[in-house]
Amino acid sequence: MRVAFVGKGGAGKSSLAGTFARVLASTGERVLALDSDPMPGMAFSLGLDRTDAGLPDDAVEAYDDEDGRCRYALRAGLTGTETVERYARRSPDGVRFLQLGKARGPRWDNTRQHFAFQRVLDDLPGDGWSVVGDLPGGTRQPFLTWGRYAETFLVVVEPAPASLLTARRLARLAATERAPRVLAVANKTRHPHDAQWVSERTGLDVVGTIPYDPALVDADRKGRALLDADPHGVAAAAVRLLVQSLQEQKEPT
């Protein structure tokens, strides 16, 4: 399956996406995790001790287009699939992890890697691979640019007005583009009716409900993966159910 997590900043995309990717991998699927959020949240939730998983400089080369403008591409002969094979880091449970649009090592200017990574997205590993993406918070272009590989978008929604409003905007944006499948994940729920509230206020089907779990807050605080800090807790169990629900549903074609 190819899924991407979207939603308001702070809704829990990175924590859920990393956990989701590991759970999916533990069911036997080959999983590529893609983080296109400028903040390295997904590396933490995957349980990686290094958060640096961008493209190295020598994977990217600059060229001038017909109009003489500087463009960036993967170096000649390097395909997107090979980029994943060579440069993705391996997390616990065997997830392969790559950060989009980032350079390896500390620096400010990520322009080369940023644009070259579009070529990686155009040539992701095909059959036999699942892709789990963590997209930047908010409503900025999730469907067109960084999330264009996804067949299913999971909107992470907290039962609170700003998060619900963001989800409605995302649902509208999705409807105007190539019409991918968009489902909601109700996160940090504290009340039995929260999932229903999320569904009513967003117009989206809720495919999973993750109860508020202090263990997840604690794992975030420590920069640890939920699956390492509290693998049998309420939130981890709910993510397993979410993975199962999606595996049982037929992917849209």
Place this chain on the structure above:
Amino acid sequence: MKIAVVGKGGSGKTTTSAVLARTFARRGHDTLALDCDSNPNLGISLGLGEEATEHLVSVRDAVDTGDEEHASDADDLVQRFGVEAPDGVRLAVVTAIQNPQPGCP
């Protein structure tokens, strides 16, 4: 005084901005709250309500579709596109992206 509130998603930027704005307004300052987030929710935190906050964005849609003239300057923007929020805070949304185009990151 001009203050910009920044930080990671979910860390509390919008809530902090709203409380600052209403506190200044209550103390008698003319206060302008600018929502510069591409996913603007400041109206909700200011107490404007969900509907009015969504409506603010649809004003931007009207500009995009040509039903409204673009603001000629900053004062015009605040006058025509701003709304009155509780405690007399003036709120304007300046950056909502409703119809993104491919290409820009």
